[in-house]
Amino acid sequence: TDKYCVIGNPIAQSRSPEIHAVFAAQTGQDISYERCLAPIDGFADTIRQLVAAGYKGSNVTVPFKLEAARIATRLTERARAAGAVNTLAYRDGEIVGDNTDGAGLVADIVRNAGVALAGKRVLMLGAGGAARGVMLPILAEGPRALVVANRTRATADELVAQFASLAGGCSLSACNFEDIAAPFDVVINATSASLGGTIPPIPAVTFCQDTLAFDMMYAKNPTVFMEFAAAHGATTRDGLGMLVEQAAEAFTVWRGVRPETQQLLKDMRSKL
Numbered sequence: 001t002d003k004y005c006v007i008g009n010p011i012a013q014s015r016s017p018e019i020h021a022v023f024a025a026q027t028g029q030d031i032s033y034e035r036c037l038a039p040i041d042g043f044a045d046t047i048r049q050l051v052a053a054g055y056k057g058s059n060v061t062v063p064f065k066l067e068a069a070r071i072a073t074r075l076t077e078r079a080r081a082a083g084a085v086n087t088l089a090y091r092d093g094e095i096v097g098d099n100t101d102g103a104g105l106v107a108d109i110v111r112n113a114g115v116a117l118a119g120k121r122v123l124m125l126g127a128g129g130a131a132r133g134v135m136l137p138i139l140a141e142g143p144r145a146l147v148v149a150n151r152t153r154a155t156a157d158e159l160v161a162q163f164a165s166l167a168g169g170c171s172l173s174a175c176n177f178e179d180i181a182a183p184f185d186v187v188i189n190a191t192s193a194s195l196g197g198t199i200p201p202i203p204a205v206t207f208c209q210d211t212l213a214f215d216m217m218y219a220k221n222p223t224v225f226m227e228f229a230a231a232h233g234a235t236t237r238d239g240l241g242m243l244v245e246q247a248a249e250a251f252t253v254w255r256g257v258r259p260e261t262q263q264l265l266k267d268m269r270s271k272l
């Protein structure tokens with residue numbers, strides 16, 4: 001039995017153990033996966049203990065994703081671009097840091113929602129860690145334009161500058177919320193505003209009948225962002241699929257087999 005865990009503080013709320021248990025059963029992989037509460041000032045020590053105990057990998061959640069990127073002895077390209085790590089693999093004496101959040105987001109939008117990003121106009125709301133974490137995989141899909149809108153304009157400018165060399169043929173730019181003047185094909189809410197039950201002050205013209213409005217948050221009921229987007233004609237989607245898909249990507253990184261996600265996503269939705 002190969003051992004894995006999810007590390008955070010707090011950690012009791014994590015859905016990852018149930019998700020990976022389903023993946024393991026479905027693919028016949030002999031693994032264990034548990035929750036691991038690391039002290040706020042004890043993340044590095046916790047990793048050392050896990051490696052010494054023969055663990056094969058960990059997921060990393062709040063508040064350790066940045067520290068995990070510093071501790072890793074090697075980073076994947078997408079983890080380096082994200083500046084954060086949500087998946088660690090302990091192999092061959094190395095601590096490999098990866099980030100599967102962007103791949104999870106893209107898989108949920110493209111495969112599960114059936115909305116291609118190639119050639120589309122995409123709007124990112126927010127320019128913090130959640131936004132940065134998914135920029136590279138979105139750009140890799142080849143959108144026509146990617147606009148980053150943020151409350152603090154300077155943060156959006158910095159994010160755009162950081163990814164300018166990775167944009168390829170995509171028009172990458174920053175703006176203020178009030179600058180938005182035409183509908184986007186895909187709008188991704190990567191602000192933490194939904195947590196507080198508020199939405200970024202974006203105009204109704206952001207959305208049209210053809211817009212997919214995606215919120216990285218999820219809850220039993222639609223978020224205020226989803227309700228606003230739906231009221232202006234958009235199709236909406238919350239972050240539950242992204243959660244399941246980032247886990248599937250981590251499982252694939254560790255085990256080399258890709259689990260099915262559709263039934264699990266349905267089951268988790270019905271139990272929210």
Ligand code: ATR
Nearest residue numbers: 126127128129130131151152155191192193198200
């Ligand atoms: P996370 O890791 O969740 O991205 P973060 O790095 O602190 O957390 O970033 C939070 C993001 O949500 C930022 O883009 C922030 O905007 P600012 O850069 O202006 O702070 C955005 N945000 C948080 N609360 C918001 C609100 N009430 N309205 C609009 N944007 C908000």
